[in-house]
Amino acid sequence: QVQLVESGGGLVQAGGSLRLSCAASGTIFSIDPMGWYRQAPTNQRELVATITSDGSTNYASSVKGRFTISRDNAKNTVYLQMNSLKPEDTAVYYCNAAVRTFSYYRNPRNYWGQGTQVTVSS
DSSP: OOEEEEEOOEEEETTOOEEEEEEEESSOSEEEEEEEEEEOTTSOOEEEEEEOTTOOEEEOTTTTTTEEEEEEGGGTEEEEEEOSOOGGGOEEEEEEEEEEOSSSOSSOEEEEOOOEEEEEEO
């Protein structure tokens, strides 16, 4: 099976920074794309940022210029550097990966991490 393990969440003051990590494990052919979503209390889960294996990125307008997504293909790991954090960034952040294996390589399957809490105080 494929598993995603997240780390790096925590409590930070407004204007501070956090770095999230997510490592995928299992027999994996490719992950395209890989990214981060978040869900605040009472809200729907929303896209934060995604990145493809060749480095193309996509960001939500609310985080452009503040967050940076990156990945290490050799380690099947994605990172989210979050700077200039705001209280409205408070949410549970979920890693997401569209995974192809040698058993299902034609179409990807979607996997989610367990979520990591990010809390930004004012």
